[in-house]
Amino acid sequence: MTAFSIYAHASGNGVLLGTSDKGRVYNVTNDGRETLVLQTDANQISTIRSDGKSLIATSSNPGSMFRFGSDQSGEGSYDSAVLDSKGSSTWGRIWWRSSGNVTIQTRSGNTEKPDETWSGWSTAQTDAKGGQIASPKARFIQWRAVLKSAASLSEVSMAFVARNIAPEILSINVLPTNVGLAANPPVQIDPNIEIAGMDPVSFGIANPPVPPRRLFQRGATSLQWAAEDRNGDKLVYDVFYKEIGDAAFKQLRDGITENFLAIDGQTLADGRYIFKIVARDTPSNPLTMALAGEKLTEPVDIDNTAPVITTVGTPQISGDKARVTFDATDAASYLTRAEYSINGGEWKTVYADDGISDGPKERYTIEIPTPTAGEYAVTLRVYDVNANSGNARQIVRKY
Known part of the structure; x- marks a missing residue:
């Protein structure tokens, strides 16, 4: 003010x-x-x-x-501010605290400001203990108090139930392969508050969602999603999947309370999959009134198969150098990088013979120094796009 x-x-x-x-x-x-x-x-x-x-x-x-x-005049009136129930609502009872002669009327509509589309003022209610609101279902409602002579009004209350609106999955994020997710410890809340069914915010306890932590998990395919419920209902989630070409989705998890899931990709065969997240507001509504919303991911590649590496021919020795050749093949995706090691030493990057590792099959030619007679163990390690790796060894013998 x-x-x-x-x-x-x-x-x-x-x-x-x-x-x-x-x-x-x-x-x-x-x-x-x-x-x-x-x-x-x-x-x-x-x-x-x-x-x-x-x-x-x-x-x-x-x-x-x-x-x-x-x-004191003979009569006066007061119009309340317009109440937004956030959705089409069924009105319950209205009651008030007052002294003297006070009556209450209501009207409702679906525009923020009352206009000609609103209902007319209802018949006045005279009992402060309350009665059923007669105004039709709508999103907005307003009440009017009429006070006579020395009457006063201190409080007005009303009950309503907003029409349930289906939750919505706003977005789904598919993390890179091998990135797992694990829940962080939640904010500790006095169990007596939860038993009483009270909102922790009333006690000054902020309880925002705690995002999961990321960690390395071999073969993991992790999903994170954002959801919204316009009624403020508590949500649970079900996760389904199907391989592209399948007719129906299969349930992977149900009743998840977090908005993420780390899937062990090694439980699924190599292929392209679509995942479906379903959000349900059943914890906050009777089963007959609960609603759900869903969203699909883009196709996701599951690849648990390592590249296969084979040697090509025999090593070619010329003076103090030797040349070895390998072929690498990946059946489920494509190759991304390669490296080699001599006699268990440090790994060194090597490019494919065509200049870039980007296909399901590549050839790698490695030239190594051979300053003295003896055996040289050359190991090639190749990775695919999903970080699977395969290796092979070639022995170079110089006499």
């Missing part, structure tokens, strides 16, 4: 404050209690004055004049 104008009561007990927030006038007593006494359609209350009988407030944007005062 930002005060734009002020008027001191002649009695000395507090002031009236005109605000620049929705053109309101508040009565503020010396002990700090606030009471809304005037609400207008203007942007701000510019001045508050007395003419000896009543109070007059002037506003700007637009310019208007409002007369009010301490004398």
